[in-house]
Amino acid sequence: MEILMILVCGFLTSMSVYLILSKSLIRIILGTTLQTHTANLFLITMGGLKNGGVPIYEKGVTHYVDPIPQALILTAIVISFSVTAFFLVLAFRSYKELGTDNVEQMRGVLENDSE
């Protein structure tokens, strides 16, 4: 299962990198969110997907899934959500101000002034 997940993560990385390299600002942000999912899946995979109990303490049960990656991912989800929300508003504002969402056209302040 872990090998399959690693392959999936590799595939998702390819897809997100392709999106990040494109010209449209939306696609770039979508690419970063996709990369976030990839990183989270990678984290939980590297912690091991061995079958075990849900990490909630019960008397007598000794076999649990590793809780540390889960705590890490929970933190990561919240942080990446904050950053994504910020980016979305930033993209929205930049479109309002500059009139484009094509990153190829966003080059420096001087050219915009001369327009």
Place this chain on the structure above:
Amino acid sequence: MSLLHIAVLIPLIFALIIPFVYRLHKRLHLGWFVLPVPLVLFIYFISYIPTTMSDDAVLLEADWMPKFGMNYDLYIDGLSLLFSLLITGIGTLVVLYSISYLSRKEQLGNFYCYLLLFMGAMLGVVLSDNIIVLYLFWELTSFSSFLLISFWRENSASIYGAQKSMLVTVLGGLCLLGGLILLSIATHSTSIHEMIANADNIQTSPYFILSMVLVLIGAMTKSAQFPFYVWLPDAMEAPTPVSAYLHSATMVKAGLYLVARMTPIFAVTQGWVWAVTVVGLVTLFWASLNATKQQDLKGILAFSTVSQLGMIMAMLGIGAVSYHFEGSESQLYSAAFTAAIFHLINHATFKGALFMITGAVDHSTGTRDVKKLGGLVTVMPISFTITLITALSMAGVPPFNGFLSKESFLESVIEITHVDLYNLSSIGVLLPIVAIIGSIFTFVYSIRFIGQIFLGSYHEDKLPKKAHESSLLMLISPIILALLVIVFGLFPNLITSSIIDPAVNSISKSVSKPAEFHFFHGFTPALFSTLLIYLIGIILIFTFSYWVHLLKAQPDKLTINYWYNNSGKSVQLYSSKFTDTYVTGFTRNNLVIIFLTLIVMSAIVLIVTPVSINFKDVSNIRAFEVVIVILICVAATMMVLAHSRLFSILMASAIGYAVAVFFIYFGAPDLALTQFVIETISTALFLLCFYHLPNLNRHNETKSFKAVNMLISIGAGLVVTIIGLIAYGNRHFASIANYYKAHVHDLAHGKNMVNVILVDFRGTDTLFESSVLGIAGLGVYTMIKLRSKKNTKVEGGNNNEQTEK
């Protein structure tokens, strides 16, 4: 700290005080306050003559930074004393001369501050025993010389000359630093006299050749040797006292001092003998040839200085041959050292006087152009007499001191062809020929120098000012120097035993025989060469107008200046072109560079290090997991291929929900919960924001654009996959999770391990994660609420730094 330490620092201390004196006291010329400094130092250094005459050297130590081996140690022997006397003696005369040369309208505070700074630095160079401190003072001379050349900074030629001299001498200075560091590594010492004592260690160390080359480049740039002489003619934009002091008597001789000082270390190798001699002779020849065609008086003197420095350099190289012999044979060749030292003194006297006279002529006529000058012999008789004496001495005519040193020079150059060592007896025959040709041209420009100013017809209408004899104050210094030229010429024994012999002894290996100079040696080859020089020289002077066209026809591409200017331009051009290739302003370019670096570096690491893949404890694949995997992969593919914006947003949220489902199956209920909520909010945000954006999802992308993206993304995916597989298969330590699992209830009184980790075991992470969320919220709020008005936006744009296009 001894008196000598303070003596070196006195000019530097006065450099700080003098500008304040200038502010407070305007009635008297500032130079009168400066004059006592070099004079007192000169008298102080004379008191060391008895010490060095008995071949004693004084080493005075003062700790500065002992851990770095950087101490303010001073070492005074014959060579250092000679240079100290030159610096302070000529310094006194130059300050005296500058009092009448610079009017009180000039910024005298700056001038004397820089001059004293230079004087102190120069004393530090010649007296330092510690190489690091030597280098420190060496750069201080470059720096203060830069300030002095650009003294008239409204003049663009001054700025150009100052920049050029700075670049060339600092280049050499840095080479010198490298050489000195190598020497200190080889000997484990930073003291010059210890290095000389341990010269064997250096000669056997692997750094020997490299350090020799670097030190030599340092000396060549400072002493304006071929091809680094380019800066000196342009440094003539400085005020004339500066040219007289720095660019004839002192700074340009720092390189010669260094060569002389390092001779005991390097002289044993063939490379040193040949390099120093050939560089010196080429410089002598090339610069004397160039001096004949100059139209500016200071230009002539600049090239003449370069050529005389080349001559001294060549003699130091020839003298190094004496290290290969013992006893009387060695003494025969170390006579070249004597000639070098003697000419060093002579050159300082006559060249200083010539510069001062040039300044006087410039002052009284308003021009330095030889085409406008002429026939001043009756107008300026005293200047004429001084010029006659000093220029004839430069030409090597008896009974002046230049004749004596030039005779010794020719003698040693001819003597060297008899040495049966390093091909000196075969190829070495060329050396005297080059030397003689160089001397012929020296004779030509020296004699013409007199004629151009003082003889011929007097054109009163061409001169900007009405010519008159200079004031007595201005003439005192050149008169003193001209008297020295005669005195040293007629009675050389006055300085041989007191100054020259101790200096030669500190360069040469064995005690050299006492120097003797006579006007007539008998019918030696040197005498015949001198006669030949006079004869051809006189013929050349009379036919000057016929052959000078040949010299002037030298194409631009054969001048060093052309290459200096062009390399300066092309360095700028190509560096800006190079920067333009990767700083394009496109975000994608930077991303491509970043991803490519990641891929390439990972690939190199993977190829270089041995890796193993190992899948012992892999869990089983369940059927429903495969379904979700396929779902995610399809959704991601659709997201990339989608043309509509809405569709790709939907696909993104599909992936998010699929990940949440994964979390359920992997036993992570908290994660699944959070992921569901957050994915919902994100999707809502996406839809909310992009409602306002144009319908087009992707901008027209060319095929090559797509292909590059595809290659890079595949590469990045492969890197992640491979590293993931390797990392998973090579787990070296057990997880620390067992501690949390065991103690979640008894220590933290909780049951949900993930939550207990978040708020108890690792609560700090959560604190800052919440602050990240808070900051993002504030950021979103300010971005929406705070808007600049249209007109202020334009102003903001203009405040940005504008770069040259």
